[in-house]
Amino acid sequence: MIKAIAIDDEPVALDIIRNHAEKIPSVNLCATFLSASEAFNYIKSNHVDVVFADISMPGLSGLEFAEMVKHRVQVVFTTAYPEHALKGFELAATDYLLKPINFSRFLQATQLAESRMQPPAAPExxxxxxxxxxxxxxxxxxxxxxxxxxxxxxxxxxxxxxxxxxxxxxxxxxxxxxxxxxxxxxxxxxxxxxxxxxxxxxxxxxxxxxxxxxxxxxxxxxxxxxxxxxx
The missing domain is CATH 2.40.50.1020 (LytTr DNA-binding domain)
Structure with missing residues (x-):
């Protein structure tokens, strides 16, 4: 089971992620946030596997947030601006979803995140x-x-x-x-x-x-x- 949260300053965008997540049994969207700072405080006291994070947000941006949680959680960026993709992958993002996010692409991102959660097979x-x-x-x-x-x-x-x-x-x-x-x-x-x-x-x-x-x-x-x- 993937424990996930989502961050976006647009409630409609969060609704889309929530609706997609509800269709995938292996994904538990534990919480959603309108600001990255609130999400960061949540992560400090709760276990999270994956964060779906918008890049362009007032205050703490998605890129800044990803830098702060690097190596602690997987980050899947969600944005309407494809020019941010390079910077996102420099931060070792698991995936990069362009808005409007369709379900098949969202499913692909969750499957990739889940595969990264599996321990490597022991050598024979x-x-x-x-x-x-x-x-x-x-x-x-x-x-x-x-x-x-x-x-x-x-x-x-x-x-x-x-x-x-x-x-x-x-x-x-x-x-x-x-x-x-x-x-x-x-x-x-x-x-x-x-x-x-x-x-x-x-x-x-x-x-x-x-x-x-x-x-x-x-x-x-x-x-x-x-x-x-x-x-």
């Missing part, structure tokens, strides 16, 4: 350097990784693969909901944990120390990332 393979070649290692088979200086040992089922990298670089390439660093030298696959003790976890035949996380923190993390854990 990890590519690591092996001598002069690159290997594609299935992430589903990775048990844990152990780092030592500028090398990392990857434990894939019954195999050990040594690659030249650091544990920090490796961590940046792994899905955060599937792998966690539990020690300065270890990253583990959450789904491969067999046993959790006070100061260590068991994965296959390995006993991996816990120093960055306590057993309680690890159990809590498993619960919040969707694993079936009974604490």
């Amino acid at each position: 393979n990890l590519f690591v350097k092996d001598g002069h070649s690159w290997l594609a290692l299935p992430l589903a088979d990775l048990l844990y990784a152990r780092g030592e200086d500028n090398y990392v040992s990857l434990y894939i089922n019954d195999k050990r693969i040594l690659t030249r990298t650091t544990l920090t670089v490796l961590q940046s390439k792994l899905p955060v909901r599937q792998f966690v660093r539990v020690h300065k030298s270890y990253i583990i696959a959450l789904a491969k944990i067999e046993k959790i003790e006070k100061h260590q976890v068991s994965i296959s035949d390995a006993k991996i120390p816990l120093s960055m996380l306590s057993a309680e923190e690890l159990l809590q993390l498993l619960g919040t990332t969707g694993y079936n854990v009974h604490i």
Whole structure:
């Protein structure tokens, strides 16, 4: 569900957006505003995904408003002036709708906004350097990784693969909901944990120390990332 608001100094324009939004089940138009400053105050205390904002308004303009909320919400500009389009996209606007806004174009903008709300798909393979070649290692088979200086040992089922990298670089390439660093030298696959003790976890035949996380923190993390854990 997209939580949206709309800003326009013309009530008729807001009525059009409201009517369009009511036809789309995935859009909840939570509020409308006649000024950008009122909308900005609303965003400070309410969650909003998308703002439909007119560009030319008295006081705080739509462009100024977009600059203020950049990286916090998606902005879809609505305006009767196509010459503002370039500036709008410089501000990383999700879309740019020309008035009068027809329903099909409004629907397209909401679908684009919704697609940007979806988290990127987790990679299925990890590519690591092996001598002069690159290997594609299935992430589903990775048990844990152990780092030592500028090398990392990857434990894939019954195999050990040594690659030249650091544990920090490796961590940046792994899905955060599937792998966690539990020690300065270890990253583990959450789904491969067999046993959790006070100061260590068991994965296959390995006993991996816990120093960055306590057993309680690890159990809590498993619960919040969707694993079936009974604490």
